[in-house]
Amino acid sequence: MSAPSENIAMAATAPRVKPLWLRHLPYFIGCAILVSLAATVQFDGYIHNILMQATTFAIAVFGLSVVLGLCGQINLAQAAFFGLGAYAVGLGTADYHVSYWLCLAGGCVVALLAGAFLGMSTLRLGGHYLAMVTISFQQIVTLVMINSIWLTHGPDGVSRIGRPDLFQSSQSYLAFCVAMLALVGYVVWHLADTRLGRAMRAVRDNELAAGVVGIDVFRTKVSAFALSAVLGGLAGGLFAGGFAYVSPDQFSFAESVVFLTMSLLGGVASPIGSAIGTGLLILIPEWLRFLKSVPGLYLAIYGLSVILIIRYMPDGIWGFAKLATERWWLKARALAGGPALQLAPATVGGDIVLSVKGLSKHFGGLKAVDNVDIDVRRGGVHALIGPNGSGKTTTLNVLSGIYKATSGTVVLDGTDITDMPPHQRAAAGLGRTFQNIRLFRSMTALENVIIGAERPGNTLTGKADDEALTARAMSALTFVGLGSRADELISSFSYGHQRLIEIARALGANPTLLLLDEPAAGLNSSEKLELHALLKRIAAQGLTILIIDHDMTLVSEAAQHITVLNFGKRIADGESLAVLRHPDVVSAYLGTE
Numbered sequence: 001m002s003a004p005s006e007n008i009a010m011a012a013t014a015p016r017v018k019p020l021w022l023r024h025l026p027y028f029i030g031c032a033i034l035v036s037l038a039a040t041v042q043f044d045g046y047i048h049n050i051l052m053q054a055t056t057f058a059i060a061v062f063g064l065s066v067v068l069g070l071c072g073q074i075n076l077a078q079a080a081f082f083g084l085g086a087y088a089v090g091l092g093t094a095d096y097h098v099s100y101w102l103c104l105a106g107g108c109v110v111a112l113l114a115g116a117f118l119g120m121s122t123l124r125l126g127g128h129y130l131a132m133v134t135i136s137f138q139q140i141v142t143l144v145m146i147n148s149i150w151l152t153h154g155p156d157g158v159s160r161i162g163r164p165d166l167f168q169s170s171q172s173y174l175a176f177c178v179a180m181l182a183l184v185g186y187v188v189w190h191l192a193d194t195r196l197g198r199a200m201r202a203v204r205d206n207e208l209a210a211g212v213v214g215i216d217v218f219r220t221k222v223s224a225f226a227l228s229a230v231l232g233g234l235a236g237g238l239f240a241g242g243f244a245y246v247s248p249d250q251f252s253f254a255e256s257v258v259f260l261t262m263s264l265l266g267g268v269a270s271p272i273g274s275a276i277g278t279g280l281l282i283l284i285p286e287w288l289r290f291l292k293s294v295p296g297l298y299l300a301i302y303g304l305s306v307i308l309i310i311r312y313m314p315d316g317i318w319g320f321a322k323l324a325t326e327r328w329w330l331k332a333r334a335l336a337g338g339p340a341l342q343l344a345p346a347t348v349g350g351d352i353v354l355s356v357k358g359l360s361k362h363f364g365g366l367k368a369v370d371n372v373d374i375d376v377r378r379g380g381v382h383a384l385i386g387p388n389g390s391g392k393t394t395t396l397n398v399l400s401g402i403y404k405a406t407s408g409t410v411v412l413d414g415t416d417i418t419d420m421p422p423h424q425r426a427a428a429g430l431g432r433t434f435q436n437i438r439l440f441r442s443m444t445a446l447e448n449v450i451i452g453a454e455r456p457g458n459t460l461t462g463k464a465d466d467e468a469l470t471a472r473a474m475s476a477l478t479f480v481g482l483g484s485r486a487d488e489l490i491s492s493f494s495y496g497h498q499r500l501i502e503i504a505r506a507l508g509a510n511p512t513l514l515l516l517d518e519p520a521a522g523l524n525s526s527e528k529l530e531l532h533a534l535l536k537r538i539a540a541q542g543l544t545i546l547i548i549d550h551d552m553t554l555v556s557e558a559a560q561h562i563t564v565l566n567f568g569k570r571i572a573d574g575e576s577l578a579v580l581r582h583p584d585v586v587s588a589y590l591g592t593e
């Protein structure tokens with residue numbers, strides 16, 4: 001660990017940043033050129049159809065880059081959302097002569113509601129189960145399209161679909177779709193750096209840690225699903241207007257797989273990758289068309305190329321290209337340190353900041369924590385110690401809401417948090433680190449700490465803008481001695497430094513109470529000394545720490561108060577030196593004859 005300087009009160013020398021619109025001007029100029037080309041160049045019908053398909057499909061695939069790329073949730077029903085939008089425009093304009101715009105908006109709303117509903121089912125589901133739920137939804141939508149002939153015209157599909165008066169010609173409609181693609185691409189591109197986007201990435205990287213730093217995991221997942229579905233619905237509505245005809249086979253499960261492949265092939269984490277994947281999967285079949293004379297060869301080559309790309313470029317084509325260029329240009333950008341870290345723990349609940357009464361946690365017949373009382377006094381360091389398996393981590397997990405208490409109450413700074421989920425406890429002022437480090441591994445150190453600083457209820461940032469959050473996060477990283485490496489990805493840090501980043505993430509949130517679960521585990525002796533110094537500097541700012549650790553030197557030097565557990569029960573509690581000399585504690589640690 002690099003030595004954190006005591007002298008961290010550097011002024012924030014924020015570099016002058018160009019205004020947002022100026023930074024994004026090249027994007028808008030590029031898009032304006034594309035829209036003008038689409039509006040003016042005369043394409044033949046075949047090319048025009050390919051462009052129309054690529055443009056509308058890309059918008060649907062952008063939806064997947066939100067739900068899968070950003071939030072890590074599998075969605076095998078994007079073609080169903082696409083179909084909902086397409087049928088809303090198709091049936092609305094052809095059968096009921098409703099305005100195109102109303103139908104497009106209606107399709108988006110229907111898709112949004114369906115996506116939110118599907119997202120809600122993800123609360124307890126993941127992996128295979130989530131995939132199955134989305135496949136089932138896809139099948140239901142397809143069956144309704146085929147069988148509800150009175151409404152959807154069944155397998156015959158819907159023809160004579162209308163377009164808005166403004167874009168009646170095919171060319172002007174294509175230009176309109178390209179403009180929509182540019183707009184959606186801009187939103188999705190920027191989403192990753194917004195509060196919601198960071199929350200999605202945090203949920204994708206580590207759901208447990210996301211909840212503990214204050215992110216409402218459920219709401220984040222539902223938002224991702226809903227947004228993805230809206231983009232699917234919008235794309236479908238545009239598609240219906242473009243081709244003037246829709247039928248159920250265009251929105252089948254196979255199409256959902258095609259959307260998924262497009263997004264994986266290009267690189268699911270980025271809209272640029274999604275656009276590349278969409279373009280390629282629309283163009284490759286056209287390029288290989290000449291092989292269609294040899295039965296089976298076309299499909300074999302097509303399938304093999306997709307398998308090879310995904311096998312050798314797991315992050316997709318764009319991910320591969322980005323990594324290669326980043327390696328080429330890699331120069332760790334040394335950022336200036338932030339302003340001195342200010343901790344202002346809330347002080348509403350009197351002398352006792354955490355009051356735990358009669359806390360129990362049973363796993364079946366095992367009483368991992370059994371009727372434990374702990375009072376943590378405001379300011380200073382309180383240690384929770386005990387032999388292996390005595391219930392320390394379980395206690396911390398119950399305190400932070402990862403486990404539900406079997407019985408007992410937990411009051412933080414005057415607020416009863418016993419029944420709150422992890423993110424609400426974080427909002428109430430509880431910060432923590434983990435025995436097995438839980439950082440968001442695809443993000444930089446700075447991004448990890450920004451997520452901490454965004455904690456709802458952080459009085460020091462409030463509804464602060466990105467600059468204030470970045471300054472807060474930089475000051476926390478500088479405080480732990482890693483300000484100069486803020487822009488590096490987590491994977492480039494040593495184990496000891498990752499522990500410090502986790503502490504910085506908790507400090508950025510300005511908690512009322514900081515729970516540290518074995519922060520010295522795996523550190524060498526000099527790293528432990530630095531950790532000790534860091535704990536002192538944190539405590540000097542008035543932040544209360546509840547620490548678990550097996551290192552008795554660290555515990556006896558850092559903690560003023562110790563609670564000892566053995567077999568889930570509290571066997572001693574009081575001032576440090578007295579507790580460490582307590583005969584029950586000595587026998588629990590050394591064993592009795």
Ligand SMILES: Nc1ncnc2c1ncn2[C@@H]1O[C@H](COP(=O)(O)OP(=O)(O)OP(=O)(O)O)[C@@H](O)[C@H]1O
Binds near residue numbers: 368387389391
């Ligand atoms: N999720 C779980 N399901 C069942 N048993 C559990 C679970 N978590 C912990 N336990 C059990 O509860 C007891 C207490 O475990 P806990 O991890 O809290 O101890 P600890 O004091 O933190 O130990 P260590 O110092 O080794 O980390 C152990 O017997 C453990 O096996």
